[in-house]
Amino acid sequence: MARRNDHSRDEIKALALDAAEALLIEEGVAGVSARKVATRIGYTAGSLYQVFANLDDLYWQINLRTLKRLNSALLPRQSLGAAEQLAGLASDYVTFAKQHRALWSLLFEHRSASSCSMPEALSQQIEQLFQEIEVLLARLNPRADSEQVRCAARAVWGGVHGVAVLTLRDKLFLQQTTAEQAILASLIENFINGWQQESGHASTAAY
Amino acid sequence: MARRNDHSRDEIKALALDAAEALLIEEGVAGVSARKVATRIGYTAGSLYQVFANLDDLYWQINLRTLKRLNSALLPRQSLGAAEQLAGLASDYVTFAKQHRALWSLLFEHRSASSCSMPEALSQQIEQLFQEIEVLLARLNPRADSEQVRCAARAVWGGVHGVAVLTLRDKLFLQQTTAEQAILASLIENFINGWQQESGHASTAAY
DNA sequence: AACCTTAATTAAACATCGTTTAATTATCAA
């Protein structure tokens, strides 16, 4: 058969992404194959290549979707103080990771073979997140210079990310299921306490 | 041909692991295939299955090696104070990750399809690392109870791990190459400062 | 209506993959 015109290009793209996400959730990343995705939407593997450059392209587009959802899962909480906002963001982040394990894993743990560099759209979304953190940290310690704030934002967010990673991999060896929230609280609280009393001296110790 | 007896079982195992590691470093995880590994050591793909249950088994054994190397890359520094020891360990950890990108990525980012649970030997090594951290943190804040220490150890080490992950993925958007050391320093220093002044009250805030 | 161009869709092919199987053959014990 040929030229069915059942769906527009964009429709097929959306259908394929939906099917791939479902497959990803059901069977994990290993379960996502061109043939399976295509079959689910009533097409053939070859058709996908009219809409995606390759499977990595499809993965990146799923990641873009995931990152958008993640951004909208990070609630504002503007009524609270900066410390509570930061803790809330961290909690939201890890909660999202737990709720969308498969999508989150693809976003952060999938090695793409072909185009090793991240698409521009993805980078921008991440950088935007960093800037939110920087604003909060600057408010918590107005004495810190911009370079310190940059460092601290990456430190604390790397930390939150690390807790999320290890939680999803069960590499924290926790008893309770909800314990990662206590760990997050420890991370944020202690970091902020230290950050608020940080003096202006640049701390570049070498080990 | 058959029954060459050129090498013992253990020798073949070691040869295969060496070849697989080299392949991993040269071409990334996608470049490691049963046929390629076998060819490199002068055998055939089928022979590997006499020594490994499957490729995931081979991956786990590489990971076990990597973890041992990582452990011996974490230098003691017993002459220094607890804070400096912790910072040193963190620095060693990220340095190791950068120096052994491919091996490190396999250890922490490879999703194994078949046996999803981690082998016992791996878990033990990780738990041992956590306990070192706990000792140092307990020394830094003797007022903290054991549950707080457990949380803090996982928080700070999750944090270090997260910085390592994001560094290797270039998702921290850093200018300088050495900047991740500054970030690590910020993480450790601020966390420890907060941790040392932490009072005994349990902090279980919900967001 | 008839024709032609265009573009979507498919089936088939290709190389590769992990893994299993049967066949081969070297080694060792009797």
Add this chain to the structure above:
DNA sequence: TTGATAATTAAACGATGTTTAATTAAGGTT
């Protein structure tokens, strides 16, 4: 010398990502 054992291989199987040529429907032009 024979026979059992075990290592090794070649070949097969199903599945993968991707490309290719062939098909055929749709849309515009006469």
